[in-house]
Amino acid sequence: MTGQLVFAFFVLSAMAFASPGFSQAQQTEPESPVETPQDHAAGAGVDAERPAIERLAPEERHDVEATATPAQVTPQAEAMKKALLALAAGGNEEERNEHAALLSFYETRRFAPLWLDMSGVPTPKATSAMAEIARADDYGLDPRDFTLPAGLDQRAQTAAARVGDQKPETVASDEIAISRAVLKYGRFARGGRIINPSEQLSSYLDRRPQLLKPDVILEGVAASGEPDAYLRGLHPQHAQFDRLRRKYLALRDRSQSAEAKRLLANMEQWRWMPADLGDLYVWNNIPEFMQRVVKNGEVVRKERIVTGQLDKQTPIFTRTLKKITFKPTWIVPESIKVREILPSLQRGGGMMREWQLELRDKNGQTVDWRRINWYRTDIRIFNVVQENGPKSVMGKVKFSFPSQHTVFMHDAYPPDKWMFNKARRTYSHGCMRVQNPIGLAEILLKEDKGLEAAQVREAARSGRNDNEFEIERRIPIHMTYFTALVDDDGKLHTFPDVYGHERRITLALEGKWSQISRGKDHLAPVELDMASAQRRNRYAEDDAADAPPRVWRSNASFRGGFLDSLFGRW
Incomplete structure (x- = not known):
């Protein structure tokens, strides 16, 4: 009898969880019992032809029905699922990873919102996260890079909103917008504005942003009781980053100055x-x-x-x-x-x-x-x-x-x-x-x-x-x-941009990609033009008949030449 109980439980559980938007709060009466191929197995007898749930004792049947009752799909869950599936996958690998993480995250939640209630009113968690994103410039990011839903503050104060005046489609759209802003903030906090410096800026800049996986960010912010603190924690925790940030804050009213841009470029490197x-x-x-x-x-x-x-x-x-x-x-x-x-x-x-x-x-x-x-x-x-x-x-x-x-x-x-x-x-x-x-x-x-x-x-x-x-x-x-x-005393020290990397980073942060001069690829294979060398040799052989015998130059004539080529001279 115990085996029959377990079997019927799994049959009805599969029915219940097959529908997106499953919620214990949205239960209905169980559907008609389902026969399975196992019920007609050879030698099962007449009793095997009865539905599995009918073969259980009354108390066992009650336990299965109470546990495995299927759920209806709520309008909010339907709207969330439809909106997520309609999202573009993204134009680069990072955006595609974030798209996949969003689908997985909300599917795990049965498409229930994280940031808004069913009426579309922002939760305290949403208010905390959005306020931190709006202060992105405190950490050298541009708040304009993050698209947040408009009017949520007013919605929270409107009585009509609290009685479910927002359409499920609106709630879904706003919910997804907040999550996407959180993911993008997390990517940028970890250096994702310049995703591949060695290819985009210079082959000599062999650094990569220290990105977290999007699902880690979503799960982390969802579990945090202080989403604002969680988002701040995504930035570099190195002491130098914080010191540079404080210097930048003092120059915020002159954010377009050369000094402020230099600080931003150096802060960006700490993200790598x-x-x-x-x-x-x-x-x-x-x-x-x-x-x-x-x-x-x-x-x-x-x-x-x-x-x-x-x-x-x-x-x-x-x-x-x-x-x-x-x-x-x-x-x-x-x-x-x-x-x-x-x-x-x-x-x-x-x-x-x-x-x-x-x-x-x-x-x-x-x-x-x-x-x-x-x-x-x-x-x-x-x-x-x-x-x-x-x-x-x-x-x-x-x-x-x-x-x-x-x-x-x-x-x-x-x-x-x-x-x-x-x-x-x-x-x-x-x-x-x-x-x-x-x-x-x-x-x-x-x-x-x-x-x-x-x-x-x-x-x-x-x-x-x-x-x-x-x-x-x-x-x-x-x-x-x-x-x-x-330094430890709070004094800012600056050094010449000898290789031009600071300029490249600044241009990238300003979106001026076409103005960046990447220079040569120092990792490209070294080319050797043997055809040209052979042509030079033929010319040398043609002149050799009339030339005096070769006399080796003294070693002294080469002194410094090799070191000049290795180290340069001033």
Whole structure:
């Protein structure tokens, strides 16, 4: 009998929940009992032909009827479902995700409203959320970006509204409008005004908005007793974001000023930063040309850095530190091989001699570069390397945090320490040269390996070449582009927009996309025009008959040329 009770319960429950808008408050008399295929199973006997519910004891039948009574669809639920299904899916992935989340959220609620009662009167939850959205400018957002229903305040004060004067279609439309505004506010609070900076602004801006899933936002705001506080909590919680916001509020009456726009652009970048920066992290702020090591929110080290040239920028991204290598070997990047080493080889190979570079095949075997016709050979099939030594451009230590950008932090070639004394330190090919890098290694290896400073210095001084220390602890390396920071005393510090990213962000926030100059794609494959090289070689061969014997230029004539190409000169 218990099995029959359970079976009948599921049959009638399926009938009841098949109708959208199910509500315990809208129950009707049960419909006629339903026969199932199981009722006619072989060997069931005459009793099996009776409807399942009639085969239950009276008290069991009463329990099933009370639990599984089907519901009528209310006009409000019908209107909500129809309005949601009529919504356009959206023009981008984020809008389509929000559309799907809305359908799922209200389907789970049986299409019952969250923000309005059945008469269309806003609930306290709606009043709280809409008031916060109207104050969007307090957090650097534009209230005009969020469409809220008009006249809800007046409706709440109108007696006619409280007796159900609003049509279900109006209630549905207003309900959906509030939810869509909440979702859009949540997206913009997390940086969604510029959804893909690396594609929309510059390939060097490898950041993405820290979006929450739309269903998480809807469920979170629905569960919150203070929707306004919940919406405020969607903004970055970093101290710098709040300090910049307070500076912006002081300039609100001059919101179109250059200073206010700068603050907004920097606030937007904080929306792209990881919510958890790490309990220990290295922060390289490129426009400031400064590095900080932060532990438990306190700066424990601050030093100068050298960054990429204007056409060879240091990219903006976050990765985790993987290795610290003492006496590192330098593997020349593809771009330098093609654009600088190859022309030198075609002229005789002065750079290879001056900087003690080696040519190796993909198996690591040394190849004699003097025996190769560089007008007919693609240098990309080889590796060009520099073993660590007195002329090492890597210096004594390298900090690796692998990415598609192939940049890292390292020491500087001793004759180029002058770079750290310049105010504007854009001299590298994209990597960051660190002042006093052994001090940085001492801090990080103490935290990760428990090594004392003397042990670190000894490894750097007398250890073998390519002496690697694998880092086990999670230590993020943050490359940022903040042109405005507020110190602990509340003083605003600003820095030059050396790469133009601040301008790009400002134009995007103002909707002036057509005015943004993205620049080159630094991740595009390096091109090599062998046909042009071969043509140049033919011209050289034609002239060779009348030319005097080749005389190698002295190494001294190349001094500085390679470093000029690597680091630039002022």
